[in-house]
Amino acid sequence: MTPHPSSAAPNDLRNQLYRYAQDMQELMEQHSRVQARYQAVLQSQGRASLSNDLLLVGIREGLTPYLVTDSSGMIAQVNACTEPLLGAPGPGLRGLSLMQLVPRAQQQTLVTVLAQLVYMNGSSAILQCQIGLYDGVEVDSICQFDVLIVPLQTYAKVEFFWLLHPANPDMPDALSALQQFNLLNDSGFGLLLTDASAAICATNPAFTRITGFEASEVIGRNPELLSAGRHDDAFYQSFWSELSTLGSWSGEFFNRRKGGQIYPEWKTVKAVKNVTGDTLAYLSVFADGAHQRVDTDQLARMAYHDTLTGLPNRRLLEDRVAQSLSQAQRDGLGLSLLFIDLDRFKPINDKFGHEVGDQVLQEVARRLKKSVRQGDTAARVGGDEFVIMLQGAVRAADVESIASTVLTKLGAPIIVGGHKLLVGASIGCARYPQDGGDMVTLLKHADRSMYAAKRFGGNHFCLHEGRGDLNGVANLGHDLWQALERNEMHLVYQPQVTAGGALCGCEALLRWTHGALGSVLPLTFVPLAEATGAILPLGDWVLDSACRQLKQFQEAGLHQLTMAVNVSARQLNDPDFPNRVCQILLATGIAPHLLELEVTESEALLCESDGQQRLQSLRALGVKIAVDDFGTGFSSLSRLHTLPVDRLKIDQSFVRDLATSLNARAISQCFVSLGLAMGLEVVAEGVETSEQYQVLTNQGCHLIQGYFTGRPMTAQALLAQFKPVSPALPL
Numbered sequence: 001m002t003p004h005p006s007s008a009a010p011n012d013l014r015n016q017l018y019r020y021a022q023d024m025q026e027l028m029e030q031h032s033r034v035q036a037r038y039q040a041v042l043q044s045q046g047r048a049s050l051s052n053d054l055l056l057v058g059i060r061e062g063l064t065p066y067l068v069t070d071s072s073g074m075i076a077q078v079n080a081c082t083e084p085l086l087g088a089p090g091p092g093l094r095g096l097s098l099m100q101l102v103p104r105a106q107q108q109t110l111v112t113v114l115a116q117l118v119y120m121n122g123s124s125a126i127l128q129c130q131i132g133l134y135d136g137v138e139v140d141s142i143c144q145f146d147v148l149i150v151p152l153q154t155y156a157k158v159e160f161f162w163l164l165h166p167a168n169p170d171m172p173d174a175l176s177a178l179q180q181f182n183l184l185n186d187s188g189f190g191l192l193l194t195d196a197s198a199a200i201c202a203t204n205p206a207f208t209r210i211t212g213f214e215a216s217e218v219i220g221r222n223p224e225l226l227s228a229g230r231h232d233d234a235f236y237q238s239f240w241s242e243l244s245t246l247g248s249w250s251g252e253f254f255n256r257r258k259g260g261q262i263y264p265e266w267k268t269v270k271a272v273k274n275v276t277g278d279t280l281a282y283l284s285v286f287a288d289g290a291h292q293r294v295d296t297d298q299l300a301r302m303a304y305h306d307t308l309t310g311l312p313n314r315r316l317l318e319d320r321v322a323q324s325l326s327q328a329q330r331d332g333l334g335l336s337l338l339f340i341d342l343d344r345f346k347p348i349n350d351k352f353g354h355e356v357g358d359q360v361l362q363e364v365a366r367r368l369k370k371s372v373r374q375g376d377t378a379a380r381v382g383g384d385e386f387v388i389m390l391q392g393a394v395r396a397a398d399v400e401s402i403a404s405t406v407l408t409k410l411g412a413p414i415i416v417g418g419h420k421l422l423v424g425a426s427i428g429c430a431r432y433p434q435d436g437g438d439m440v441t442l443l444k445h446a447d448r449s450m451y452a453a454k455r456f457g458g459n460h461f462c463l464h465e466g467r468g469d470l471n472g473v474a475n476l477g478h479d480l481w482q483a484l485e486r487n488e489m490h491l492v493y494q495p496q497v498t499a500g501g502a503l504c505g506c507e508a509l510l511r512w513t514h515g516a517l518g519s520v521l522p523l524t525f526v527p528l529a530e531a532t533g534a535i536l537p538l539g540d541w542v543l544d545s546a547c548r549q550l551k552q553f554q555e556a557g558l559h560q561l562t563m564a565v566n567v568s569a570r571q572l573n574d575p576d577f578p579n580r581v582c583q584i585l586l587a588t589g590i591a592p593h594l595l596e597l598e599v600t601e602s603e604a605l606l607c608e609s610d611g612q613q614r615l616q617s618l619r620a621l622g623v624k625i626a627v628d629d630f631g632t633g634f635s636s637l638s639r640l641h642t643l644p645v646d647r648l649k650i651d652q653s654f655v656r657d658l659a660t661s662l663n664a665r666a667i668s669q670c671f672v673s674l675g676l677a678m679g680l681e682v683v684a685e686g687v688e689t690s691e692q693y694q695v696l697t698n699q700g701c702h703l704i705q706g707y708f709t710g711r712p713m714t715a716q717a718l719l720a721q722f723k724p725v726s727p728a729l730p731l
């Protein structure tokens with residue numbers, strides 16, 4: 001039964017508000033932790049090589065300002081948070097010399113440090129430096145920074161990568177952290193942020209909805225302007241004393257709207273402190289307590305949504321499944337339920353505590369929401385259990401494709417409070433009408449299949465084994481060994497083009513058409529082949545087939561085409577691997593420089609040092625080596641230097657948001673510059689739109705691969721699309 005609003009609202013609302021304020025506080029603390037961690041690195045690594053892990057945390061979260069200059073200090077690139085930090089409106093910082101922003105006394109020190117880095121081959125330098133805040137015309141005030149400088153050297157030129165860390169984190173940082181996470185604007189609660197002297201610095205749209213005041217009318221003023229005069233001095237005394245001793249206050253507060261109407265607020269106020277315990281700001285989170293409107297809305301949400309993640313709860317899921325089932329029965333459509341259980345949630349929760357556990361669940365929820373299509377539902381049904389309802393998806397291949405996306409998304413590390421957590425998930429699936437006609441039966445079957453996936457070692461997906469043709473992944477491992485004999489494997493080729501649009505290479509991608517299940521995605525079977533060892537014969541077959549195909553492309557006139565082949569760490573760890581590559585090159589007559597081996601960033605670093613030696617010896621022969629999925633593996637820049645590499649392939653996750661996100665642009669620019677600075681060719685993968693293509697080519701990316709310039713296709717299709725026109729014969 002739905003609880004009566006007036007009896008249930010206060011406590012539930014108060015809890016929810018409190019949790020919300022805690023989340024905000026957590027964000028602030030996360031910000032401080034990133035800074036503290038950075039500080040620790042600065043202190044511990046006297047001769048530090050920059051950890052890319054740290055760099056990525058900072059850059060991804062948009063909290064670490066950085067810039068790249070040429071050898072004279074001319075600013076070539078800055079990331080999204082640097083310009084607001086250094087205060088550059090209008091033309092921005094590019095093209096300005098960093099030296100112009102540094103007081104004269106410091107310029108000499110800087111020049112000496114830069115010269116030492118270049119001429120004495122230093123790997124990095126750490127120093128304290130004053131940098132001016134530029135108002136577009138002149139430097140007005142000076143701020144102290146801890147600076148880490150890393151030289152980026154190529155044969156041709158030297159550039160410097162500068163990481164800036166404000167020595168005294170204060171209000172602008174806290175604000176930018178909040179804005180960065182976009183929470184001020186998204187929240188359904190009213191938010192009010194004041195500085196330490198209680199002057200209002202920021203509000204959100206819900207604040208305006210509730211109070212009637214626009215942000216511009218209240219910024220800089222004291223929240224007193226909202227006071228309804230209902231509370232006496234004793235009330236305020238206890239309010240401030242709780243806030244200063246406990247750091248937070250929760251309760252009912254009477255305020256007055258702009259129009260004069262007095263209304264109750266359910267309010268939580270938190271003091272936002274920096275690492276040293278000084279109060280930087282007060283954050284007030286509140287809901288309109290004038291019952292009818294707020295309570296019905298809020299209660300409806302609370303009754304049907306999980307308060308921690310905001311996802312639909314079991315009750316809403318049941319409603320939606322019932323609705324969709326009756327629609328499916330009426331229209332003869334299908335429906336699938338994916339039961340998702342996290343693989344390593346419990347140990348993470350036990351080791352790092354509930355707060356970290358909660359954040360992991362929230363991130364999982366965000367990733368699930370992004371994985372499903374419009375009209376589908378992702379719900380949280382238990383501690384670490386989630387269910388996705390897919391409308392209309394009954395073909396094994398469709399369900400599998402979505403399950404693979406979910407597995408990949410949940411397999412990527414989750415970063416909480418400086419910990420890089422690998423959570424992973426197991427997924428079981430049941431489908432209507434094959435596996436049951438009601439929610440209870442379908443959920444039971446999906447749950448059972450999930451356990452089958454767990455028995456497989458986690459990070460797997462199983463379809464319910466209700467009917468002969470629906471055998472799940474559990475048998476795939478076995479079938480993989482026979483796939484070659486049964487002629488079920490083939491290769492497709494995805495074009496790689498230059499910034500000018502000319503075809504220059506292609507990547508061979510493996511495809512499996514399973515006798516009973518139809519097409520199975522590489523994201524499902526490649527990890528399985530790696531786990532079972534079947535990748536060795538398969539990888540060998542791929543190399544051989546790809547080189548033979550390249551020969552045929554050459555014979556058709558595509559003489560300089562390169563062929564990229566994905567290689568797994570398991571293959572690199574095989575001592576016979578370089579010999580096999582040589583044999584294949586000799587047998588097919590392919591020049592080594594036209595073959596490129598793609599190793600993912602994490603695998604390149606994971607494979608044993610012998611494996612890296614093998615890559616080195618192949619490279620000495622002329623074979624090209626590419627780091628695949630660059631940016632996802634958290635490798636360190638210094639390790640990257642030691643790897644035998646010719647190309648970086650920027651992972652598609654960084655390409656996806658290029659057209660809309662400044663941060664994504666900054667990251668891709670950073671990768672392109674890193675690649676260029678290290679003398680490597682840079683390829684962007686997953687380029688789907690002309691906007692992404694434009695941004696990347698403007699940023700200096702050499703090669704483009706993605707649906708925009710060509711999907712993976714058969715060799716015939718590639719030839720038909722790109723076959724060179726024969727020159728007209730001279731008469």
Ligand code: C2E
Nearest residue numbers: 509510522523526542566567568686687688706707708712
């Ligand atoms: P990868 O090497 O990073 O390959 C790129 C993947 O992105 C391919 O998926 C490709 O079809 C997909 N892709 C290309 N352009 C776009 C685009 O514009 N948008 C989107 N959304 N996707 C795009 P695929 O073929 O499913 O392969 C997935 C992964 O499986 C590969 O990632 C690679 O790691 C692995 N793989 C594929 N073939 C082989 C193989 O022969 N051997 C080994 N060891 N791994 C392989």
Ligand code: MG
Nearest residue numbers: 507566598628
């Ligand atoms: Mg690849």
Ligand code: MG
Nearest residue numbers: 628629651685
């Ligand atoms: Mg890739």
